[in-house]
Amino acid sequence: MTVRTHVIPDSGAKTPVPALEPLLFELARPGRNGRHVRTSETAEIPDEFKRKAPLRLPELTEPQVVRHYTHLAQLNYSVDTGMYPLGSCTMKYNPKVNDRVAGLFADVHPRQSYRTTQGVLALAYELEQMLAKITGMDFVSLQPQAGAQSEFTALLVFKAYHAKRGEAKQRKRIIVPDSAHGTNPASAAMCGYEVTTVKSDARGNVDLDALKGALGPDVAGFMLTNPNTLGLFEERVREVCDAVHAAGALVYGDGANMNALLGIARPGDLGFDCVHINVHKTFSTPHGAGGPGAGPLCVKAHLRPFLPKPWIIREADGLYHYDTAREDRAPAPQGDSIGTIKQRLGNFGVLARAYTYMKTLGEEGLVETGRDAILSANYLLALLRPAYDVAFERPPMHEFVLSALKQKKQGASALDISKALLDEGFHSPTVYFPLIVPEAMMIEPTETEPTETLDAFAAAMLRIAERVKTDPAAVRDAPRSTPLRRLDEVGAARKPVLRYKIDA
Amino acid sequence: MGNNPYSPHTDTDRAAMLERVGVRDIDELLGAIPKDARHPKLGVGAGLSEMEVQAHLEGLAKMNTNAGDGPFFIGGSIQRRYIPAAVPVLALRGEFLTAYTPYQPEVSQGTLQAVFEYQSLMAELLAMDVVNSSMYDGGSATAEAAFMAVRVTGRHKVVVSTDVDFTYRRTLRTYGRGPGLEIVEVPTAKLASSAEGAACLIVQHPDAFGTLVGVRAIAEAAHAAGALCVQVTEPHACALLEPPGALGADIVVGEGQPLGITMSYGGPHLGIFACREALVRQMPGRIAGQTVDANGTRGFVNTLQTREQHIRREKATSNICTNEALAAITAAVYMSLLGPEGLRAAARAGVARAHALAKRLAALPGCTIANDGPFFDRFTLRTEMGGWDLRNALIARGIQVEVTASHFVAGRREGRDDIIVQCTELTTEADADALVDAVAQLSRSGETVVTR
Numbered sequence: 001m002t003v004r005t006h007v008i009p010d011s012g013a014k015t016p017v018p019a020l021e022p023l024l025f026e027l028a029r030p031g032r033n034g035r036h037v038r039t040s041e042t043a044e045i046p047d048e049f050k051r052k053a054p055l056r057l058p059e060l061t062e063p064q065v066v067r068h069y070t071h072l073a074q075l076n077y078s079v080d081t082g083m084y085p086l087g088s089c090t091m092k093y094n095p096k097v098n099d100r101v102a103g104l105f106a107d108v109h110p111r112q113s114y115r116t117t118q119g120v121l122a123l124a125y126e127l128e129q130m131l132a133k134i135t136g137m138d139f140v141s142l143q144p145q146a147g148a149q150s151e152f153t154a155l156l157v158f159k160a161y162h163a164k165r166g167e168a169k170q171r172k173r174i175i176v177p178d179s180a181h182g183t184n185p186a187s188a189a190m191c192g193y194e195v196t197t198v199k200s201d202a203r204g205n206v207d208l209d210a211l212k213g214a215l216g217p218d219v220a221g222f223m224l225t226n227p228n229t230l231g232l233f234e235e236r237v238r239e240v241c242d243a244v245h246a247a248g249a250l251v252y253g254d255g256a257n258m259n260a261l262l263g264i265a266r267p268g269d270l271g272f273d274c275v276h277i278n279v280h281k282t283f284s285t286p287h288g289a290g291g292p293g294a295g296p297l298c299v300k301a302h303l304r305p306f307l308p309k310p311w312i313i314r315e316a317d318g319l320y321h322y323d324t325a326r327e328d329r330a331p332a333p334q335g336d337s338i339g340t341i342k343q344r345l346g347n348f349g350v351l352a353r354a355y356t357y358m359k360t361l362g363e364e365g366l367v368e369t370g371r372d373a374i375l376s377a378n379y380l381l382a383l384l385r386p387a388y389d390v391a392f393e394r395p396p397m398h399e400f401v402l403s404a405l406k407q408k409k410q411g412a413s414a415l416d417i418s419k420a421l422l423d424e425g426f427h428s429p430t431v432y433f434p435l436i437v438p439e440a441m442m443i444e445p446t447e448t449e450p451t452e453t454l455d456a457f458a459a460a461m462l463r464i465a466e467r468v469k470t471d472p473a474a475v476r477d478a479p480r481s482t483p484l485r486r487l488d489e490v491g492a493a494r495k496p497v498l499r500y501k502i503d504a
Numbered sequence: 505m506g507n508n509p510y511s512p513h514t515d516t517d518r519a520a521m522l523e524r525v526g527v528r529d530i531d532e533l534l535g536a537i538p539k540d541a542r543h544p545k546l547g548v549g550a551g552l553s554e555m556e557v558q559a560h561l562e563g564l565a566k567m568n569t570n571a572g573d574g575p576f577f578i579g580g581s582i583q584r585r586y587i588p589a590a591v592p593v594l595a596l597r598g599e600f601l602t603a604y605t606p607y608q609p610e611v612s613q614g615t616l617q618a619v620f621e622y623q624s625l626m627a628e629l630l631a632m633d634v635v636n637s638s639m640y641d642g643g644s645a646t647a648e649a650a651f652m653a654v655r656v657t658g659r660h661k662v663v664v665s666t667d668v669d670f671t672y673r674r675t676l677r678t679y680g681r682g683p684g685l686e687i688v689e690v691p692t693a694k695l696a697s698s699a700e701g702a703a704c705l706i707v708q709h710p711d712a713f714g715t716l717v718g719v720r721a722i723a724e725a726a727h728a729a730g731a732l733c734v735q736v737t738e739p740h741a742c743a744l745l746e747p748p749g750a751l752g753a754d755i756v757v758g759e760g761q762p763l764g765i766t767m768s769y770g771g772p773h774l775g776i777f778a779c780r781e782a783l784v785r786q787m788p789g790r791i792a793g794q795t796v797d798a799n800g801t802r803g804f805v806n807t808l809q810t811r812e813q814h815i816r817r818e819k820a821t822s823n824i825c826t827n828e829a830l831a832a833i834t835a836a837v838y839m840s841l842l843g844p845e846g847l848r849a850a851a852r853a854g855v856a857r858a859h860a861l862a863k864r865l866a867a868l869p870g871c872t873i874a875n876d877g878p879f880f881d882r883f884t885l886r887t888e889m890g891g892w893d894l895r896n897a898l899i900a901r902g903i904q905v906e907v908t909a910s911h912f913v914a915g916r917r918e919g920r921d922d923i924i925v926q927c928t929e930l931t932t933e934a935d936a937d938a939l940v941d942a943v944a945q946l947s948r949s950g951e952t953v954v955t956r
Contacts, residue, residue, distance in 0.1 A: 020613070020801070024621050024840050033843045036588040037929050041856035043744055046878050049716050053631045053750050055743060057844040062590055065840050069618070073599035076614035080598030086607070093510050094602050097554050102768070104565035109578045110770030111906045112569070113899055119567030120769050133546050145640040145771060146826035148813070156681055186813035186823035190651070191682035195818040233536035264534065269541040280826065284510070288830030289615040290605040290790065291638065292772030295826075308678070339678030342643060343671040347771035356561060362551025364507035367543075371530050372511045372518075378533055379521040395533040418608065428608050433814075450512035451521065482610040485798035489609075492795035492807040496784070498634050500624040 017483055018074040025500045027068060028058030034065075056502050075483050076289070077427050083453050087399045087430040087442025088181070088229055090259045090281030095360070098284065098353035105352055110344045114321040121320035124345050125312045127355045128296075134358075134366065135255070135275050136268025137298035141307045143346040147256060150276035150295030151187035151223070153308060156338040157274070157299070158221045158250050159191065160306040164336060171220035171249070177206050179230060179434040184223045184254060193220060200436055204232040204392035206240055215247040225254040226267070229434040229442070231377065231396035233260075241271025250274075250303075258282040259446070260374060260398035263367030267298075274299040283354035294350040305336040310344065372447035373398040376454060380445050383458035387465035391437040399444035401437050407465060411472025414439040417464055419486065420478040424460035507551060571767065574902040575935035579882055579926025580712060581642050581669050581738070581759040582767055585850065586929055588841045591764040595834040605790075605829070609805045610797075616804035619829060620792040622836035629742050629839070629847075630756050631749030632778035636789040637806075638828040639775025642759030643675035646706065646736060648777065648788045648822055649755045650676055650685065653704035653732045655786050655821070660685055663702045665692040667711035668736055676706075692717055692876075696725035704755070708736035709745070713908065713924060714858070714882035715875045716745070723752025739763050739776070739835075740851040741880055743844070748778075755779045762928075764838025765831050774831035785811060788822030790829075853929035854881030861927060861936045868940070870947045874922050882926035884908055887947055891921040894946065898923075901942050 060068075077084070084091035108120060128140040144150035155174065162171045174188035175196045185195045196214050201207040206224065215222075222244045226234045234240060241251045253267045253275030259282045261267070267275040279285050280293035287293065299307060310322035322344070345351065361369065374397050381390065381400045388402040404414040412420075418428035418441070430442040445454055468475050479485065506514075513521070527533060534542060552560065571584045578584075595601075599614060606612030619637045626635040639645040650662045662680065664673055666689050673689065680687045690698050695705050705726045709717040723733035735753035740762055742748070748756040760774030761767065779787055785808070793807030813820040839847065858881045862873050865885055873879075874886040887894055891907035898905055908922045925939070 020803075021617065023617070023624075024836075025624065033845055034588070034841055036842055037586055037846050037850040037853070039849045039853040039856070039929065041852055043852040043855035044859045045744060045855065045880075046716070048718075049745050049878070051742070051744055051746050053747055055844045055848070056628055057625060057839060057847065059843045059845075060840055062588075062841060065837065066590055066594060068840070069594040069837055070597070072614040072618050073594075073597040074614065075612075075617070076599040076603050077608070077611035078599045079602035084604060086604055089604055091604055095510060097558060099596065099601070101558060101561035101565075103766075104561055105568070106766035106768050107570040107572050107584070108568050108769045109571055109576075109582060109584065109767050109904075111578045111580065111582070112571075112904060113896075115899065116569035116904065117769065119564040122567060123561075123564050130548050133548055136544065145644070146824070148823040148825045149640060149644065152679075152682065152823055156678065159681065181825075182813040182815070182817045182820070183823050183825050185818035186816075186820040189818040189820070190823050192684055233534075235536045238538060263546060264543065265537050265541045266544050269544060270538070278826075286601045286830075287604050287826075288772075288828075289600050289603040289612075289619075289833065290829030291640075291827040292830060293826040294772075338681060340671070340674040341678055342641060342675065342771065344770050347640075347773075349766065349768035349772050352561070356557055358548065359552050359560065360554065360557050361508055363546050363548050365509070365551045366546065366548065368507045368511060372508065372513050374533055375513070375518060375521050375525070375530055378525045378527075382524045382526070395535070397533075419610070422608060422611050427611065430607070447508065447511045447513070451517050479610050483613055484610050484801060484803045487609045487797050487803045487805045488795045489805050489807065492793045492805050493809070496791075496807055497794035498620075498623060498784070498791055498807070499627045500621070502628070 017481060018071060020483055021068060021071040023500055024058045024060065024068060025502065027064055028060050030059055032059045032061050034062045082426060083449050083457055084427040085429050085443045085445055085457065087444045088256050089430065090444060090446055092284055092446040093448040094284055094286040095357060098356045101356050102349045102352045105348060118320055120348065121312055123352060123355055125314055125320055127351060130358050131277060131296055131298055135298040136266030137275065138301040139299055139304040139307060141297045142351055143308045143341040144276065144295040144297055145342055145347045146291065146293045147276055147278045147295045148183040148187055149341060150297045151183055152190055153297050153341050154252050154274050154276065155187055155191040155193065157303050157306040160336060160338050161250065161303060162220055170218055173219045175211065175214050175219060175222045177224065178436050179228050180223060180225060181229065181254060181256060203235065203394065204230045205235050208236055208239060211240060212243050215243060215249065217248065219247055219249040221250040221252055223252040223254060225256055227257045227260050227397040230392055230401050231399035232392060232394065233397055237270050256281060257398060260370060262370035264370040268300065274303055279350060279354035284357045285350050285353040292347050292350050294347040306338055308339060308341045309334055309337045369447050376445045376447055376449065380443065380454050380458060384461055387462050399442060401434065402441045402443065403437050404439040404441055407468045408439050410468045412468040412475035414441050416475045416478060417441065420464045420475045421460060422479040423481045426457055426460055575938040577905045577925045577939065582770065583762040583926065583928055584767060584930055585762050587764050590841055591834060591837050594837050595830065600830060600833055606806060609803065613803060615829065616792050618833045618836055620794065620804045622832040623792060625836055625839045626776060627778065629739060629747065630778050631747035632756055633781035634784050634787065635778040636787055636791050638832040639777050639789055639824065640828060641771060641773045641775045642757060643672045645757035645775035645777045646672040647676045647679035649734045649757045650704060650706065652755060652786050652788060653734060654685065656732060656783060657703040657730065659701060659703040661688060661702045662704055662706065663688045663690060663695060663698045664706040665690065665695055665708060667692045667713065668706060668708040669712045672736065695722050699725045699729035699731050702729065702731040704732040704734045706734045706736065710738065710741050710880035713875055713884045714879040716878045716880060719751040719753065740847065740854065743847045743851045754783065760831065760835045763835035765834050772828055772831055774828050774835055784808065786821055787811065789824050789827060850929045854927045857931045857936065858882055858927035861925065864940045865943060868944050868947060871943065881928065882924055884922040884924050886922045887943065889946060891923050894923055897946050898942055903939055903942055
């Protein structure tokens with residue numbers, strides 16, 4: 001294969017940069033094909049239904065396809081490649097055994113009888129129990145396929161809960177903090193709620209007075225990430241939850257940052273009515289270049305009647321089945337359930353990986369995970385503090401937020417620093433989020449990076465900070481050692497090219 | 505310590521880290537947490553070695569019957585199809601598998617180009633202008649299509665055919681509770697006459713029972729009433745049937761799992777979502793687009809992001825963030841390996857085998873094919889036994905099928921108590937023989953099975 005060699009400016013080290021790859025369509029030639037599926041059969045399709053439009057998919061041989069995707073893979077940064085300190089994303093190592101055992105369940109169809117899927121149901125049932133114990137909740141729905149879908153599910157549950165109490169019409173607002181992930185207000189809007197934002201206080205907590213001022217008989221719920229997106233534990237979390245409950249509303253826990261709480265504290269003990277889990281963060285399932293994930297929803301007993309159906313039932317003899325999908329002729333009534341978000345068990349292949357991780361770690365391993373994640377973040381913060389401003393001066397949990405405001409004044413922004421990090425061989429932190437910190441850089445090292453890597457990352461960040469002082473233009477010009485230089489995102493949105501045009 | 509095998513910190517490391525932080529113990533960092541809530545006992549048991557956990561999971565897996573263990577005719581939106589060896593080898597490479605959403609395009613061109621190619625391949629297959637980078641699954645894609653139609657038209661009524669996959673209709677109804685949509689279910693034959701005041705008509709072709717549907721007339725009726733036409737479809741069917749873009753569909757959704765993705769008891773799969781160019785600003789989900797870098801070299805980025813939640817928050821077109829990008833890449837690998845002829849061959853095999861099998865079954869006494877019209881690669885079989893009894897008797901003989909009754913949980917239709925028989929390129933002569941023999945035997949004996 002072709003390899004371009006670039007000189008990394010600061011270290012002088014030679015690193016091969018993989019060449020760009022043509023598009024599939026540009027590699028194809030009519031008449032090339034593999035022999036993966038072959039048949040001489042003809043299909044009986046009435047003429048009126050037959051495809052008349054041409055089907056111009058690229059024609060390639062298998063060796064070409066293998067090289068193409070191998071070359072594309074080489075253009076990617078990944079956890080398997082190196083440290084990936086995206087804040088709030090928990091890019092920890094993804095154990096390989098989890099992928100292998102998930103494959104043991106690959107050839108099972110979700111519409112099979114409970115009698116032929118006892119292994120699936122047993123795993124899912126035990127996973128529900130484990131998640132309930134870890135979060136301090138009572139019941140779990142495995143259906144949501146991602147955190148955002150879990151938020152939406154929970155808000156439907158809130159709506160059904162208030163409807164049961166005759167307050168559905170009156171409770172039409174959801175409150176979110178100004179530090180919330182964008183999915184929170186988006187989920188609330190999708191669920192037909194108006195969104196009210198409350199500000200954070202000087203210590204990075206929800207401003208309790210502002211929250212109390214916003215609460216009232218028209219509020220359905222409050223969505224809180226804890227630790228929040230500043231990496232800070234909500235110092236008056238019980239008072240916050242009490243205030244929400246006093247107004248007759250419910251508290252939603254966004255579990256994106258649950259990694260910090262493993263064995264440290266449980267949302268169920270802090271006053272939350274429910275919490276979702278991003279198993280692709282906390283429980284090590286690979287993120288797949290954007291997905292899949294899974295977002296189990298864990299609730300207290302008073303919200304259980306509203307959870308999506310079906311539920312897994314375990315009989316005294318150890319047999320598992322569904323409460324609504326029993327193979328008798330009359331399906332059980334849905335009761336107060338909101339319905340179904342995803343048939344049966346959600347993203348089972350992802351859930352099986354999370355289960356395997358939890359079985360591997362066990363109680364002691366989970367506790368150690370939370371503690372090591374917190375220690376790693378505090379250690380890295382101590383190394384970076386000399387060069388960067390810290391958004392809030394109190395010990396963070398598993399992640400922290402720096403501000404590059406000082407560097408911005410010297411001539412290079414958080415974006416520039418994030419690009420310079422790519423030249424140093426590291427993925428960038430999350431930048432410009434949370435929105436309440438100017439020039440935010442949100443860093444989450446996770447528990448799986450050794451101190452050597454944390455030290456090297458810190459050294460790179462410090463070198464960049466020095467560079468900003470002496471030669472900010474060079475930092476603004478980064479990256480230079482990546483397969484491509486900075487991309488024109490404005491142009492991409494102004495004149496969208498969203499597919500390869502064969503005729504073009 | 506050393507209880508998490510993936511954490512590299514030794515006790516010496518931890519001591520050095522604590523010293524650097526300036527505390528003696530991690531507990532000094534936890535002051536914000538209420539004391540009585542700290543360090544709960546979880547009760548999840550002790551950890552296992554990799555060898556032990558592998559054996560434990562193998563034990564659980566053995567409690568299942570795999571689709572490949574015997575004659576298998578369950579299908580619908582999720583299908584057992586042949587997956588070429590190169591598909592998992594490529595799609596599950598660590599650089600794809602363990603990457604995050606491509607927030608830094610300079611080091612994510614692999615993901616972005618692969619997704620752009622997926623969008624291009626799928627757009628060609630569906631004959632649609634724009635495909636997004638994925639939704640969670642066919643069900644959520646259907647619900648998001650309805651929400652999009654509501655945004656586009658400003659109307660709140662959604663009309664969906666009862667012949668749309670029942671799992672999609674359930675998800676649609678559940679999603680609809682959020683904004684309080686009026687969701688009306690009518691048989692396919694009545695869709696066209698129900699368009700008045702609707703945001704969209706949702707039709708599936710081929711439908712949940714395999715029947716071919718005249719989408720064109722439904723799309724025309726929708727457009728005449730100012731509504732959109734949403735077509736639910738299946739990727740293999742589009743290789744042989746006139747594609748949705750040629751039938752007048754405005755939004756196309758479906759399940760992409762049959763494109764090289766394992767069934768895995770329902771997920772992770774691939775929500776296909778496509779629309780006409782004029783509607784793209786109302787589309788949910790990420791979209792990869794082509795652009796150039798600072799040197800003018802072609803590259804790819806996530807684009808039109810002002811539709812998305814991380815920018816627009818409560819004004820976004822959807823709350824979706826994590827999607828199924830890896831499944832989209834998997835589908836692209838599958839399509840590029842099979843090519844147009846391989847895809848058509850796989851689809852043809854399913855159709856040919858379903859039709860051959862249907863002929864044999866229809867020749868048995870008391871058996872009829874109960875589809876409303878010509879069918880594609882699955883059909884419904886009506887016998888004197890009734891669907892549930894037949895299914896359970898077949899399962900007892902190691903033959904797995906699905907019943908139509910599942911499709912009518914929210915409003916059962918009279919006279920529909922059948923089994924659904926799905927064929928693909930993996931359906932063998934021996935599978936077909938086994939089903940024909942069993943049905944022949946059962947319909948002679950009049951056997952009934954009591955379910956628990």
